[in-house]
Amino acid sequence: MTLFAIILLPLAAALIAGLTPSERFRPWIIPAVSLMHIILVLRLLLASPVAPVDPHAMLALDALGSLILLVVSLLFTASAFYAVGYFRTHPTWSNRIFIVCLLIFLSAMSLATAARHLGLLWVAVEATTVISAPLIYFNRNRLSIEATWKYLLLCSVGIALAMLGLLFVAYAGLQSGGEQGLQFSGLLKSAGALSKPWLRSGFVFLLVGFGTKMGLAPLHTWKPDAYGEAPGLVGGLLAGGLTSVAFLAVMRVMQIMVAAGEGIMARQFLLALGILSLVFAAIFVIRQRDIKRMLAYSSIEHMGILAIGISVGKLAAYGAMFHVMNNALTKGALFMTAGNIHRYFGSKRMCETQGAINVLPWSASLFLAGFLAITGSPPFGPFISEFTILRGIFAEGNFALGIAFIFLLTVIFIGMSSTVMTVVLGPSMEGPPAEGPAETFMIVISPLLLMAVVLLLGLYQPEALCRLFQEAANLLEPLP
Numbered sequence: 001m002t003l004f005a006i007i008l009l010p011l012a013a014a015l016i017a018g019l020t021p022s023e024r025f026r027p028w029i030i031p032a033v034s035l036m037h038i039i040l041v042l043r044l045l046l047a048s049p050v051a052p053v054d055p056h057a058m059l060a061l062d063a064l065g066s067l068i069l070l071v072v073s074l075l076f077t078a079s080a081f082y083a084v085g086y087f088r089t090h091p092t093w094s095n096r097i098f099i100v101c102l103l104i105f106l107s108a109m110s111l112a113t114a115a116r117h118l119g120l121l122w123v124a125v126e127a128t129t130v131i132s133a134p135l136i137y138f139n140r141n142r143l144s145i146e147a148t149w150k151y152l153l154l155c156s157v158g159i160a161l162a163m164l165g166l167l168f169v170a171y172a173g174l175q176s177g178g179e180q181g182l183q184f185s186g187l188l189k190s191a192g193a194l195s196k197p198w199l200r201s202g203f204v205f206l207l208v209g210f211g212t213k214m215g216l217a218p219l220h221t222w223k224p225d226a227y228g229e230a231p232g233l234v235g236g237l238l239a240g241g242l243t244s245v246a247f248l249a250v251m252r253v254m255q256i257m258v259a260a261g262e263g264i265m266a267r268q269f270l271l272a273l274g275i276l277s278l279v280f281a282a283i284f285v286i287r288q289r290d291i292k293r294m295l296a297y298s299s300i301e302h303m304g305i306l307a308i309g310i311s312v313g314k315l316a317a318y319g320a321m322f323h324v325m326n327n328a329l330t331k332g333a334l335f336m337t338a339g340n341i342h343r344y345f346g347s348k349r350m351c352e353t354q355g356a357i358n359v360l361p362w363s364a365s366l367f368l369a370g371f372l373a374i375t376g377s378p379p380f381g382p383f384i385s386e387f388t389i390l391r392g393i394f395a396e397g398n399f400a401l402g403i404a405f406i407f408l409l410t411v412i413f414i415g416m417s418s419t420v421m422t423v424v425l426g427p428s429m430e431g432p433p434a435e436g437p438a439e440t441f442m443i444v445i446s447p448l449l450l451m452a453v454v455l456l457l458g459l460y461q462p463e464a465l466c467r468l469f470q471e472a473a474n475l476l477e478p479l480p
Contacts, residue, residue: 007111008107011104013032023091030099030102031084041073044061045070055185057185058120061113064251065248066468067468067469069114070325071328072106072110076106078332082443086232098134108128108131112245122166126159128242129151134148135230135231136148136151136229136234143225150221153222157212158209159209161208165204166202167202168201168202169202171195175194203266207250207253207266211250213243213246214243214247216274216307224296227299228290228296231339232337232338232340235339239295239331244324244328251475251476255476268311270307274307277303278304282412285416289350291342291353302323305327306324308401308405312401313392314396317392317473318473319388319390321469322381322388329381333370333454334367334370340439341364341423344359350419353423354426355425355426355429356424357425358428361439366448366451375409378458379458380455384461390405390406393405
């Protein structure tokens with residue numbers, strides 16, 4: 001019942017938000033729902049003893065689903081409180097459609113984490129595409145509508161390819177006379193008997209389809225535009241929540257391939273896309289003049305890190321599970337603070353936002369801290385998770401990969417630092433001062449708390465959380 005409540009609660013709240021006439025009161029529905037959502041999620045995850053997954057259930061949580069659900073709920077809760085302050089800076093804009101879509105977006109992401117049927121998972125991921133499009137268009141200008149159409153077009157093509165992959169996987173069962181259908185537990189049980197050529201073909205289409213949503217290079221081209229034009233809190237939810245859900249879909253496919261004895265092929269494909277993502281990010285992040293587009297390329301980088309982590313496996317896979325959470329929370333803080341800087345200066349270009357710390361001390365300081373965290377600087381959580389992935393790479397004897405990994409991360413750090421340092425600490429521009437909205441408690445507290453959690457995760461990882469990371473990583477390894 002709790003799992004159904006986690007999925008249905010945001011839907012019910014979306015209906016209430018749609019019927020609420022007050023533009024001023026409506027934003028408070030989001031934090032109220034997000035608090036109930038995170039309480040239900042924690043209640044479910046901390047239940048003792050943890051209920052085993054019913055092999056015939058359409059909805060259930062295993063360790064992978066639990067991890068992504070926790071990440072989504074934490075990030076959405078922080079974004080919800082930020083949204084209240086955000087709407088106060090746009091008092092004349094109607095927020096009805098935005099809030100309704102935001103709540104349905106949470107419901108769709110929650111459904112994806114619990115789906116135990118690949119068809120249902122596909123529907124949930126497709127729903128996130130449709131319902132998040134109006135969120136990107138919220139600023140209602142030429143660039144935002146272009147970004148929205150590009151996002152819809154590319155993600156729809158990707159999700160269509162994923163559907164073709166599902167058909168191939170289903171046909172692999174028919175060809176072998178094994179399990180017929182897309183029930184996830186059944187597919188895992190009969191994976192060894194699936195027709196290998198059809199399963200491999202299905203994997204390629206599914207990886208391309210869900211990889212497009214995840215933003216792995218060279219399937220990432222929607223990201224810079226969508227992240228650049230969406231409001232800051234939407235950029236954070238896309239970079240930290242939606243990509244984590246797409247990553248979960250990729251891991252589901254990976255589980256089937258490993259169970260079918262095709263794990264080596266799956267790992268090689270993921271490794272190639274992971275390295276390519278790091279290379280693309282390293283090339284395009286250098287001297288990137290748009291701070292939101294810079295964060296988009298950083299997102300591509302971190303999707304590549306996740307892909308490399310699970311492709312190497314074992315300790316690196318554990319690090320990848322930890323990195324999912326670190327990436328989501330840090331990206332949330334970065335996009336919120338970048339949004340604050342964008343609104344104040346009326347620009348997100350580096351040359352027009354210099355010296356932000358002089359006028360937005362909290363936002364600029366948190367943006368700088370977020371940059372240090374996301375580039376893997378100690379003592380933040382991403383440093384621990386990236387270092388764990390690196391240890392895993394060397395432990396498996398992949399020395400060339402390890403050296404390339406360090407080199408590309410160093411290039412990205414240098415590339416991002418030139419932009420961030422200029423924006424935060426550079427000399428203020430001459431001419432009349434910008435007159436955007438000043439910092440308020442509501443638009444600073446969420447990124448502040450997110451960065452506090454990211455810092456805490458770098459200093460101490462609770463045992464229950466480490467156990468969840470390990471159990472999630474174990475699901476991607478072959479059974480002994």
